[in-house]
Amino acid sequence: MFRADWQPAALDIDALDHETWHRDVDSQLRSGARDASRHADLVTLYERTMKEVKDGWAKSLGSLQDAKAFFGDQPFREMIRFAVEQKGEIRPCDNGRSSLHNLATTLQERLMVDSADFPARAAALYVELLGKDREFAFKLGTEDIASAYRRMPCCEPWYTVFAQWNPHTGSVEYFRLQGFNFGLKSAPNAFNRLSVCIRELANRLLAVCCTSYVDDFCVPEPTFAAGGQQLLRDLASLVGVPFAGTRLGEHRKSVVPAFANPFLGVQHDFTPFERLRLSYAGVSESLVEKLGLSLGSIIEKRSFAGSAGPLKLAGQLQFSLSWCARRFGRAATQPIHRAGRAMGRHETLDKVTVEALRFLRDLLVDPVSKRPRLRPRTFEYGREKKLHAIVWSDACWEDKNDKPAGIGFVVFIPASPTDEAAAASLSPSDARSAATSHTPAWTGSIATPKGEWYVASYQPPREMLAAWRRRQQYVGQLELLAAIAVYYSLAVVLRGRQVVHYIDNSGAMAILVKDYSSDIDSAQLVNTFYALTSALEVDVWFDYVKSAANIADWPSRGQVEFAHEVNATRIEGERLKFPKLGEWGSVEFSARMGRHARDERPASWPAREEAALALSCRILRPDASFTRTNTCKGKRYSGEFRRILRIRKLAGQGRVWDYPTSRHRIGSSPPPFLFSKGRVSAGPILTLPIVLVTTGEAYSHTYRLGTVTKSELVEKALLFR
Numbered sequence: 001m002f003r004a005d006w007q008p009a010a011l012d013i014d015a016l017d018h019e020t021w022h023r024d025v026d027s028q029l030r031s032g033a034r035d036a037s038r039h040a041d042l043v044t045l046y047e048r049t050m051k052e053v054k055d056g057w058a059k060s061l062g063s064l065q066d067a068k069a070f071f072g073d074q075p076f077r078e079m080i081r082f083a084v085e086q087k088g089e090i091r092p093c094d095n096g097r098s099s100l101h102n103l104a105t106t107l108q109e110r111l112m113v114d115s116a117d118f119p120a121r122a123a124a125l126y127v128e129l130l131g132k133d134r135e136f137a138f139k140l141g142t143e144d145i146a147s148a149y150r151r152m153p154c155c156e157p158w159y160t161v162f163a164q165w166n167p168h169t170g171s172v173e174y175f176r177l178q179g180f181n182f183g184l185k186s187a188p189n190a191f192n193r194l195s196v197c198i199r200e201l202a203n204r205l206l207a208v209c210c211t212s213y214v215d216d217f218c219v220p221e222p223t224f225a226a227g228g229q230q231l232l233r234d235l236a237s238l239v240g241v242p243f244a245g246t247r248l249g250e251h252r253k254s255v256v257p258a259f260a261n262p263f264l265g266v267q268h269d270f271t272p273f274e275r276l277r278l279s280y281a282g283v284s285e286s287l288v289e290k291l292g293l294s295l296g297s298i299i300e301k302r303s304f305a306g307s308a309g310p311l312k313l314a315g316q317l318q319f320s321l322s323w324c325a326r327r328f329g330r331a332a333t334q335p336i337h338r339a340g341r342a343m344g345r346h347e348t349l350d351k352v353t354v355e356a357l358r359f360l361r362d363l364l365v366d367p368v369s370k371r372p373r374l375r376p377r378t379f380e381y382g383r384e385k386k387l388h389a390i391v392w393s394d395a396c397w398e399d400k401n402d403k404p405a406g407i408g409f410v411v412f413i414p415a416s417p418t419d420e421a422a423a424a425s426l427s428p429s430d431a432r433s434a435a436t437s438h439t440p441a442w443t444g445s446i447a448t449p450k451g452e453w454y455v456a457s458y459q460p461p462r463e464m465l466a467a468w469r470r471r472q473q474y475v476g477q478l479e480l481l482a483a484i485a486v487y488y489s490l491a492v493v494l495r496g497r498q499v500v501h502y503i504d505n506s507g508a509m510a511i512l513v514k515d516y517s518s519d520i521d522s523a524q525l526v527n528t529f530y531a532l533t534s535a536l537e538v539d540v541w542f543d544y545v546k547s548a549a550n551i552a553d554w555p556s557r558g559q560v561e562f563a564h565e566v567n568a569t570r571i572e573g574e575r576l577k578f579p580k581l582g583e584w585g586s587v588e589f590s591a592r593m594g595r596h597a598r599d600e601r602p603a604s605w606p607a608r609e610e611a612a613l614a615l616s617c618r619i620l621r622p623d624a625s626f627t628r629t630n631t632c633k634g635k636r637y638s639g640e641f642r643r644i645l646r647i648r649k650l651a652g653q654g655r656v657w658d659y660p661t662s663r664h665r666i667g668s669s670p671p672p673f674l675f676s677k678g679r680v681s682a683g684p685i686l687t688l689p690i691v692l693v694t695t696g697e698a699y700s701h702t703y704r705l706g707t708v709t710k711s712e713l714v715e716k717a718l719l720f721r
Helices: 018-033 036-055 066-073 118-130 186-204 227-238 285-301 310-322 330-342 351-364 416-426 474-489 507-512 522-535 559-566 587-599 605-614 712-715
Strands: 003-007 059-060 079-086 090-093 107-110 138-144 159-167 173-175 212-213 216-222 254-257 260-263 266-269 278-282 376-383 389-398 405-414 449-458 499-503 537-545 629-632 641-648 661-664 684-694 698-704
Touching: 018 079, 018 159, 018 173, 018 310, 036 079, 036 090, 036 159, 036 173, 036 416, 059 066, 059 266, 066 173, 079 389, 090 559, 107 186, 118 216, 118 376, 138 227, 138 260, 186 212, 186 216, 186 227, 216 227, 254 260, 285 310, 285 351, 310 330, 330 351, 351 389, 389 474, 405 474, 449 474, 474 499, 474 507, 474 522, 499 507, 507 522, 507 537, 537 629
Parallel strands: 079 159, 376 629, 389 499, 499 537
Antiparallel strands: 003 107, 059 173, 079 090, 138 216, 138 254, 159 173, 212 216, 260 266, 266 278, 278 376, 389 405, 405 449, 641 661, 641 684, 684 698
């Protein structure tokens, strides 16, 4: 529930020179008051403060001398109050950074809060518990604790003092605040303990399905269980921390249950849930339009002047993109982060930052119609997931050879029960390879699982490498190119799947995991990769494999003789595809890939998948084929849990797998087998440390495999749930 994280204070607040700070505060506030353009904001800010005084959350102390008289011998240190515009209103904030309050704060834990996809996870749990055939609708409502931070008592009130300019008297006025200031580093952690207490009481004692994010609460529940939100309100009032408004729905922050409501900035729509077992979630069009206009203004002025600043803008962009385009576009926010750390708001932007801003603007808003392009993601409930695809990719670089570059990949698509049933109904000569197992020599005569194999080998010409800057070693860029070739060439096969992708180059894997590189060529390549995976709805999990165990090492060096032993399909000639250099990572390229994958579906595509595609939600408005579908299955919803599989060796029990650690999500089946180009064996203990991300709780399961044969291990050892 709380993650221990010792964060010691950088300084002792009692040792600071408070008298010098008092003079600095007076000087800063008087200097700001001389700016005539800020007069209206100062008046509004003072009115908001006086409202807090009227409501009993603050007390006016008067001048500096009055404040000293109030505290007597106890030294105090004030914060400067300033205004922040939030949803069209002025919100008072106290600057705990400039006053050094935050540097003098010690924290013993890290803030642990739920995420905005909680309503979808809750709906998936209900479907799992009640069964997919049980008909029911789903609604969600939200609540907010009014003046949340003010309700947490503080044992050192001389450090919650704030000062601001009084525009009516033309002087600096001091106030004592009840509770915590909005701007203190300790405020979220302190209040989160109270909100978590209310949430856990509602969950465990009253069986109310709800969650909290500091002072925001969400109650998603089936229509037959209506009443949980009112029960939560009654509980909060009993605890002494009432929600906004005296009755449900009376205050704008008390949102009555409905099929469509926002939570933490994400609009959830459960309107089609009862009939289709679908829901939609995404940022509002108004926010996308606002971001597009802000980006256009910054590009035109070539400066962040007049905006919220580069760091806040980057945060808004990452949040908006993650709900619609997965990780595509995140690499373009890195120059904005760099600009925020290296320059002020009024400095002229460089060419790289302007190009990044222009790319993000075109991704958010169509440059011709000016309409928002991003559409919400779709969650499906109670539907069977496709089995994982497994990918190995590799590249080599030998500068002394006539053709120094080489890339290759091997892909395995496991047969699903539907595929096997279809193959059983055909004649032996027409049976698909998906229902066939193979026993190649390179696996030590171990039978492979049933499924389809694809192999590609390619030697990029020097003309292709000329598009990158000159360097002595190209293997890093070639590794990224090999990964791109997999999903561009097999777009139809991999569309909508979860993929476990093995790479033996740790540098290239790190770039793909963090989706950015300071090298411009690598950054362009990784952005292209995520343009592909976003358009194709592919969820990729990367893992490291040693070169000696990477089967793609053979085709990267032109060795493909092994492929016929598993009846692999060769991807060569026109079937081996790469994006055009001028389109790498572009919005239009991503949209076209979505159309390409849909238009070229194989004739054997199951009717259930056809229906799922028809119901999937679009990302880009102009292109009805650009889709993003996500599937929930209760607590196994990807992202809620994480597990690390470790296979350990005991003395005398043989060798371990060539890779010692492999990371997979719970609910995402680990690869059903692993192949080494040599002997395959493993130790008899499989330890699964489980980390509950939402609370930080950790526990582990250990499976004793006993003495197993190689074939049993290949078929069963990594199928534990």
